[in-house]
Each structure stands twice: as structure tokens, then as C-alpha cells.
Amino acid sequence: MSHHDERTFVMAKPDAVQRGLVGEIIDRLEGRGLKLVGAKFMQIDEDLAHQHYGEHEDEPFFDDLVAFITSGPVMAMVWEGADATRQVRQMMGTTDPAEAQPGTIRGDLGLDLGQNVIHGxxxxxxxxxxxxxxxxxxxxxxxxxxxxxxPWVYEDVDN
Structure with missing residues (x-):
């Protein structure tokens, strides 16, 4: 990893996979200049879902989160780049796609809060x-x- 890079976790959720949006999500992140360093097409089981959403365990929507994330395959990914986590969050748009700005992944590809295409x-x-x-x-x-x-993404990289 170079000095200006950070790694961040991104997941194309089951609705993105079912709707054939994984390629577009990858394309947008690559187009921004982020670098894909890991990817895994997988089915999340109950145990992993509980670990992933552990901080929401006491929330009334916890069971729905687990049911949705285990409902079909996902594309789990690790992306790298300068300030990658904040960059990805900005590209994703707000949690509720109905309120997400056009141009963001959720603003362009999602309509429903429960099925909001991407996690970062x-x-x-x-x-x-x-x-x-x-x-x-x-x-x-x-x-x-x-x-x-x-060198064309970062001004401080030698050609």
C-alpha cells in the first residue's frame, strides 16, 4: 500500500446482485480512481450477518437486516485509495435512496430504504x-x- 492509500470495505448487496448492478458499482468506483484489491462473490450466512450487523442487535430492524443480507449472494470488496472510506461514502449517497442526490450510487440506482444496493x-x-x-x-x-x-489519479506519484 502506498503512503496516501486507505483500504475500505464495500458490499454490493443482494438487490444489486439480483438487478445486475455489480458491474456498474465496480465501474463507478474504478472510474473515480479507487483500486480494487479484493473481491469475493459469496452467500452470507446467519452467523456472519450477525457479526456484520452486531452494533444493531438491539434495534427493531435487526432481524430484517439479517434476513435481507442473507437473502441472496453479495459481492464483498476491498477498495484502496486516498481517503477511500469517505470517498466511497460520498459516492454512495444517503442511506435512504429516495433522499440521495442524483449522481450518487443510491440516488441513481435505488428507491427503497430497505433495498439500498450498497454498503460501505x-x-x-x-x-x-x-x-x-x-x-x-x-x-x-x-x-x-x-x-x-x-500518476494520473494522484499528483504526488512519480511517472
Whole structure:
């Protein structure tokens, strides 16, 4: 990982997979200049869902969250780039797609709060990145490499 990079966890949720939006989500993140360093197409089981949404365990919507995230396959990913977590959150748009700005992933691709297409680590929760990445990926499943366009994405990279 270069000095200006941060890794963040992103998931295309079951509704994105079922609607064929995984490619568009990846395309948007790559187009922004973020680098994909890990990806896993998988079915989340109850145990992993409970760990992933652990902080919401006492909320009335917890069972619905678990039921939805286990309802079909997801694409779990790790992206890398400068201030990656905040960048991804900004690209995602607000949690409720009906209120998300046009141009954001949720603003363009979602309509329903419960089926909002994408999850990304919370940039306001210190350690959320590492916790979520560790939950879904082993270190040896993440690839460290230089992308050839980095000098065109970051002004401080030597050509």
C-alpha cells in the first residue's frame, strides 16, 4: 500500500446482485480512481450477518437486516485509495435512496430504504474499515499492486 492509500470495505448487496448492478458499482468506483484489491462473490450466512450487523442487535430492524443480507449472494470488496472510506461514502449517497442526490450510487440506482444496493464502511466510525475487512477477508486474499494510471489519479506519484 502506498503512503496516501486507505483500504475500505464495500458490499454490493443482494438487490444489486439480483438487478445486475455489480458491474456498474465496480465501474463507478474504478472510474473515480479507487483500486480494487479484493473481491469475493459469496452467500452470507446467519452467523456472519450477525457479526456484520452486531452494533444493531438491539434495534427493531435487526432481524430484517439479517434476513435481507442473507437473502441472496453479495459481492464483498476491498477498495484502496486516498481517503477511500469517505470517498466511497460520498459516492454512495444517503442511506435512504429516495433522499440521495442524483449522481450518487443510491440516488441513481435505488428507491427503497430497505433495498439500498450498497454498503460501505462508516468513515465516522474509527476502526470500521479494519473490522469489516477482517470479517470478510483474510490478509492473503487482498492483493497489493500498483495500477498503471496512479500518476494520473494522484499528483504526488512519480511517472
Amino acid at each position: 464502511s462508516d468513515h465516522e466510525d474509527p476502526g470500521a474499515n479494519e473490522r469489516e475487512i477482517d470479517l470478510f477477508f483474510d490478509e492473503d486474499e487482498l492483493v497489493d499492486y500498483d495500477r498503471s494510471d496512479e
